Amino acid sequence: MIREVFMPALSSTMTEGKIVSWVKSAGDKVEKGETVVVVESDKADMDVESFYEGYLAIIMVAAGEVAPVGAAIALVAETEAEIAEAQKQGSAAPAAAAPAPTAAPVAAPASAGLQQNVSRQNGRSVVSPRARKLAKELKVDLNSIKGSGPHGRIVAEDVEAAAGKAQPAPVQQLVTVPAAPPQAAPAPAPAPAKPAPQPVPAMAMTGQTVPMNALQNAVVRNMAVSLSVPCFRVGYTITTDNLDKLYKQIKPKGVTMTALLAKAVAVTLQKHPLLNACYVESAIQYRADINVAVAVAMEGGGLITPVLQNADRLDIYSLSRTWKDLVDRARTKQLKPDEYSTGTFTLSNLGMFGVDKFDAILPPNQGSILAIGSSRPQVVANEEGLMGVKRQMQVNITCDHRVIYGADAASFLQDLAKLIETNPQSLTL
DSSP states (O other): OEEEEEOOOOSTTOOEEEEEEESSOTTOEEOTTOEEEEEEOSSOEEEEEESSOEEEEEESSOTTOEEETTOEEEEEESSGGGHHHHHHHHHTOGGGGSOOTTSOOSSOHHHHTEEEOOOTTSSSOOBOHHHHHHHHHHTOOGGGOOOOSGGGOBOHHHHHHHTTOSSOOOGGGGGGOOOOOOOSSOOOOOOOSSOOSOSSOSSOOTTOOOOOOHHHHHHHHHHHHHTTSOEEEEEEEEEOHHHHHHHHHHGGGTOOHHHHHHHHHHHHHHHOGGGGOEEOSSSEEOOSSOOEEEOEEOTTSOEEOOEETTTTTSOHHHHHHHHHHHHHHHHTTOOOGGGTSOOSEEEEEOGGGTOOOOOOOOOTTOSEEEEEEEEEEEEEEOTTSOEEEEEEEEEEEEEETTTOOHHHHHHHHHHHHHHHHHOGGGGGO
């Protein structure tokens, strides 16, 4: 039996996927549950496993190419005898990578023959089949190798580098690598087998037209959705002297200002559940959890919003450790969908760039987003008319007017300012 392998839907908003790399090559044996391909969705690179066993007969969408969700990207033969027939079938159907809308349903993962690998972060080293075989041949300890492949996967080049080979052979030629002695001279580390995450150059040349990557296209779609939402904005000035003092005290313990602000917002949201709610079909959906998403700019373009789940229940030290882990994995596109798509309230902080104030665009399925400017010394007068210098920052909140009204937003900002100005120590309890 010959089965088509379809581009899987790895998130609810995914319409197309990019093949980052094929873990298996044409002709390889495929086991059920074994990683076959790495696919770039809107905001992450995900390992995809096979639901059945057989032989990967032909790859129809090569690494670096894009295919719509539901498109056939490969053919798998049940037996070796069927490989030639499958290759002939795949070669005769070049349009398989771009099917009509009647392609196999993407909601049924079994029909696609692939499943998302969600166990990649379980602490075990992920090793490609070829790397494992090569390590056995070259007597290389896999536990001593740091992987350079997608998500830290150990690939064949890593094993060869560990064995002292200066010029690793291509993956397709591993079975013909001569048993040459290791090079005595140190060699530069080999380039990773996976393609660059984005084709976008760091600095586009004048006059160039550069296509958007998957993450940037996802941002475009989200922003287009926000145009249909009636929004309003409210600004507030918050004195940060006490917060800055607290930050200096606990920064050596690994606490970040982002975690402090997220914690302050989460605690304030406990008193203002409406600001944590969203609009759904002529109703207001009140969220059971307070999940604070924080916008992070990605190298190569676009942004992602890692989510600090249950931020109101975590202590500030755990929150800071969680935030560091989320950012590290966001930079390498290793976040799981629920780690960037479950936010109930969003923070966007441009204060580190010296921005005084700005307005943020409301994300889909949320009622509010808070834009935070930089904290700066300001000359202010107290109630007695005496002049003094205080550090202050401007915050602007954008709200969905179908759910939240001006008085609701103003009351939230007032309580947030009171917490930061008079009792920031409570954030460490």
